Amino acid sequence: MSDAPVFPQGFLWGAATAAHQIEGSPLADGAGPSIWTRFAHTPGMMLNGDTGDVACDHYNRWKDDVKLMRELGLQAYRFSVSWSRILPEGTGRVNQKGLDFYSRLVDELLANGIEPLLTLYHWDLPAALDDRGGWLNRDIADWFAEYGSVLFRALDGRVKKWVTLNEPWVVTDGGYLHGALAPGHRSRFEAPIASHNLMRAHGAAVKAYREIGKHEIGLVVNIEPKYPATDSAEDQAAVRRAHAYMNEQYLHPALLGHYPPELKEIFGEAWPEWPAEDYALIKQPLDFVGINYYTRSVTKAATSYPLNTGVVKQPLGTYTETGWEVFPQGLTDLLLWFKQTYGDLPVYITENGAAFFDPPTADVDAAGNRRVRDPLRMDYLRKHLSAIHDAIQAGVDIRGYMLWSFLDNLEWSLGYSKRFGMVHVNYGTQERTPKDSARWYSEVIRTHGRKL
Numbered sequence: 001m002s003d004a005p006v007f008p009q010g011f012l013w014g015a016a017t018a019a020h021q022i023e024g025s026p027l028a029d030g031a032g033p034s035i036w037t038r039f040a041h042t043p044g045m046m047l048n049g050d051t052g053d054v055a056c057d058h059y060n061r062w063k064d065d066v067k068l069m070r071e072l073g074l075q076a077y078r079f080s081v082s083w084s085r086i087l088p089e090g091t092g093r094v095n096q097k098g099l100d101f102y103s104r105l106v107d108e109l110l111a112n113g114i115e116p117l118l119t120l121y122h123w124d125l126p127a128a129l130d131d132r133g134g135w136l137n138r139d140i141a142d143w144f145a146e147y148g149s150v151l152f153r154a155l156d157g158r159v160k161k162w163v164t165l166n167e168p169w170v171v172t173d174g175g176y177l178h179g180a181l182a183p184g185h186r187s188r189f190e191a192p193i194a195s196h197n198l199m200r201a202h203g204a205a206v207k208a209y210r211e212i213g214k215h216e217i218g219l220v221v222n223i224e225p226k227y228p229a230t231d232s233a234e235d236q237a238a239v240r241r242a243h244a245y246m247n248e249q250y251l252h253p254a255l256l257g258h259y260p261p262e263l264k265e266i267f268g269e270a271w272p273e274w275p276a277e278d279y280a281l282i283k284q285p286l287d288f289v290g291i292n293y294y295t296r297s298v299t300k301a302a303t304s305y306p307l308n309t310g311v312v313k314q315p316l317g318t319y320t321e322t323g324w325e326v327f328p329q330g331l332t333d334l335l336l337w338f339k340q341t342y343g344d345l346p347v348y349i350t351e352n353g354a355a356f357f358d359p360p361t362a363d364v365d366a367a368g369n370r371r372v373r374d375p376l377r378m379d380y381l382r383k384h385l386s387a388i389h390d391a392i393q394a395g396v397d398i399r400g401y402m403l404w405s406f407l408d409n410l411e412w413s414l415g416y417s418k419r420f421g422m423v424h425v426n427y428g429t430q431e432r433t434p435k436d437s438a439r440w441y442s443e444v445i446r447t448h449g450r451k452l
């Protein structure tokens with residue numbers, strides 16, 4: 001018998017994107033502005049002054065993009081809906097034209113045999129809701145459930161896999177604690193409130209889904225294993241804090257119904273006591289958890305705000321263009337930790353990928369094919385898929401893999417400077433060119449991972 005990897009039957013091979021990163025035309029057809037439209041137009045917030053006004057022009061090119069997905073053999077496509085296209089004021093009036101855009105997209109995916117995975121919130125909060133306090137307002141749990149319900153009613157059945165939030169950790173850490181992401185706040189007092197309201201909103205949306213929907217709903221978190229730099233007591237304690245902050249802050253309340261105690265230690269007086277009923281709202285039975293994995297960190301005690309931890313650069317490590325260490329074993333470790341801590345919940349890898357120094361434009365090879373050669377990305381993907389396979393062998397119930405990303409796109413405040421796509425986008429002409437990694441991934445899908 002060959003020891004070539006065999007992925008479970010039904011394992012879903014796909015790729016992921018998010019609305020604000022690819023769509024462009026943020027105000028088309030009656031959409032309201034989102035906090036990202038506003039943030040990107042605030043001088044100094046975006047690298048090179050980039051904005052999502054055009055992005056990959058997917059709002060106009062969605063049909064061709066789906067065709068390309070089919071040509072590459074994708075079985076699933078994870079995308080997000082822009083809340084303010086559906087509800088321009090965030091609540092109340094539904095904008096039918098916005099809904100139609102996603103309805104057409106879903107139909108086109110299904111007609112091409114591609115399963116949609118729909119994320120309700122991938123960071124583009126309606127600006128109108130930010131004006132009412134955004135994630136700091138407790139009412140947002142109801143606002144989010146209202147928004148979710150509009151989509152559940154319109155699309156459930158055609159969409160069978162739903163995600164409430166993408167990476168609540170990044171929303172609070174980037175948006176409310178350190179300010180590098182919209183809405184750009186920096187407050188130790190706000191971060192816990194935003195975090196908690198994100199989880200209440202998640203719970204409220206799942207509850208609404210159980211009344212309207214008949215399929216699967218889950219939460220997507222970004223998590224990464226934390227390894228101690230040394231075995232000193234200080235470094236071990238630093239790992240405990242970093243691990244609680246990033247890996248347990250959202251999964252613990254969602255799946256176990258409480259927060260890890262380290263959060264109180266980290267936030268001190270800024271960490272409030274929450275009403276008991278909040279915990280019941282947050283802990284809703286989930287059908288799956290989505291894990292986004294990019295890197296690990298080797299952690300030490302250090303003076304930093306507010307965690308008092310630092311990351312130790314590995315002299316022999318390999319790093320991506322964004323400066324993140326390539327560490328596939330970390331994904332296996334993480335998946336085993338997940339199973340041990342939270343039990344046998346189905347898992348999807350909802351993002352994994354890397355930005356590398358791709359050539360800025362495609363070239364033409366001897367056979368006349370347009371090519372973008374990205375051997376480092378191919379190597380990254382191959383090693384991470386093997387790491388996932390190892391976790392499957394060890395008994396973790398992993399149901400699918402969504403490569404980040406289908407297209408090169410707007411990497412948030414880093415603008416267009418970092419390319420994560422399996423498909424190259426020429427931002428001048430909007431021409432798409434599958435990179436070598438896309439051709440390779442196509443073959444992996446065709447052979448169901450036997451040819452990794």
Ligand code: LGS
Nearest residue numbers: 018166167170222294295311324404411
């Ligand atoms: O484009 C985003 C990708 C790219 O890298 C996507 O929208 C997000 O959902 C997701 O956060 N993404 C992402 N995350 C990598 C985070 C790694 C942080 C490592 C920090 C080490 C110092």
